[in-house]
Amino acid sequence: MATLKDIKLKIVGVKKTQKITKAMNMVAASKLRGAQEKAEAFRPYANKFAEVLGSLSDRIDADEEHAPPLLVPRAEVKTIDLLLMTSDRGLCGGFNTNLIIKAEKFMKEKAEQGVDVRLICMGRKGRDYFRRKKYNIHSEHIGVVGGKFGFNVAVNAGQELIDAFLNGETDEAHVIFSEYVSMSRQVPTLSQVVPIVGVEKAEQAQEAEYIAEHICEPPAEELMAEMLPKQVYVQIFRGLLETSTSEHAARMAAMDNATTNCGEMITSLSLVYNKARQAAITADLMDIVGGAEALKG
């Protein structure tokens, strides 16, 4: 049976934990705001970029032979690069686990099809996990997600994927990132970045016509070749922003839960403490009364 002192100590301990989780919750909240602002700042660039790329791809006849290599899917896929984004830090609930599960599932599927998957880890948590599992990690980028990263991070990572694709080492590259849906929902998402799929054509006829009048310098094909790698960077950067936002949202939720749980624990411990104290007092009283009775007799 725990003594009064033990329970008291436990309550003090839980209160301290609660303070920490509360602080972490607030830190995560402010970082989340930062990440959201960053994502917001990226939007004008991304929109304009998509618009220009879309209208350019309208102008290029996608005949197989002259299409830029980054747009052409390989007939036979033997090796795939998988860029897995996770956070560097823990204490964010199931955030990293969900991403890792997604990656493992993907790798298993591909292994069954006889496709090699080269793992590139962005974020310490994913790397540590796969290192423990003795997977071969092709390369890693640590200290990026969740912190202050710039576009150059996406450029470096994208360059790596593109180079490997163009010199024939790999036939496809995919990214797993965490899509930020809402404060309470972050979805691990898989998307193919190389070769580039789903360049949206500018659908509004008016817009297409508009761009058709553009003079391009260098010619549209070359311009396209120049812009396609950027499309990969943009996609990776978007993934990074989403993952970063998701991480902070997930941590906020996790820490919120932890704070609530601490509160519950304190309540129930206080109850136990008070009961124990009351029991001790009753026992003492019984002793005194018993003693007095004995003296009388």
Next chain:
Amino acid sequence: MAGNIMLEVVTPDKSVVSEEAQIVVAPGEYGEFGVLIGHTSFLTTLKTGMLRYKDKGGSERAVFVSGGFAEVLPNKVTVLAESADRRRDIDVERARAAMKRAEQRLSEARVKEDIDSRRAEAALQRAIARMKISERRTA
């Protein structure tokens, strides 16, 4: 002049410039070009270098741009760059340090044409362009 043209310089991190300009001069892939209002619309890639414009009041401004392209419409110029800084935001010390670093890396890896030396070359160019701009007298 018939009026001012809208200039926007956007990077993935922020919007660097968004204001009206009398004239914009940008470092195009095939040479520097000037844009006034009513220009034919066109699309071009930009070299690492300096974009100049005259603001509404007529004072000349300089902006560093790198890894970008420009879309010119009759009433608007949009520059999408991987990095861009107004002259007053350029960190000269940082640029100088970056230049030293890049030079060192280049002299070490002079032999092979690998990714690292390509990167160093690009970094060197950026640093030089930044420093050049910061030495100009106009804001």
